[in-house]
Amino acid sequence: MARTMARIVRAETPHTGWCTRDHRCGVDEHRSADFTADDIGGRAWLTRVRAGNQEYIEIRARIPLHSNEKASRWQLATALNLMRDLLAEVAPRLGRLSNRDQRAVGRRAA
C-alpha cells in the first residue's frame, strides 16, 4: 500500500543531457546508454543513472568462473575485494574530494 502511494506521488523529472531519452528512461529515472568493457576476458557494463536528484553509476559484469571450485571461490572472493576497493576509490564522501580528484576534475574541465 505504501509503495503504491509512493508511485502515485513521484514527480516527473526532465531528461538530462546524457540520458537516452527513450524506453530506458522512466518518470523520475534517467539512464545513459551502457559503457561496455569486453576485451578483457569478461564483460562489464556501466550505466549513468539519475533517480530523482541523485546520480549514480550502475555496474554489471559477467565474468566466467573457472570449472575448479577452489579457483572459482578465489575468483568470487577477489571480485568482492576489488569491488570494495572500487567503492572506496570512487564512491563520493560528498564534499570531500581529495586533492588528486580535484586536479583530475580540473583537467577534464579544461
Ligand SMILES: [Zn+2]
Ligand atoms: Zn531521460
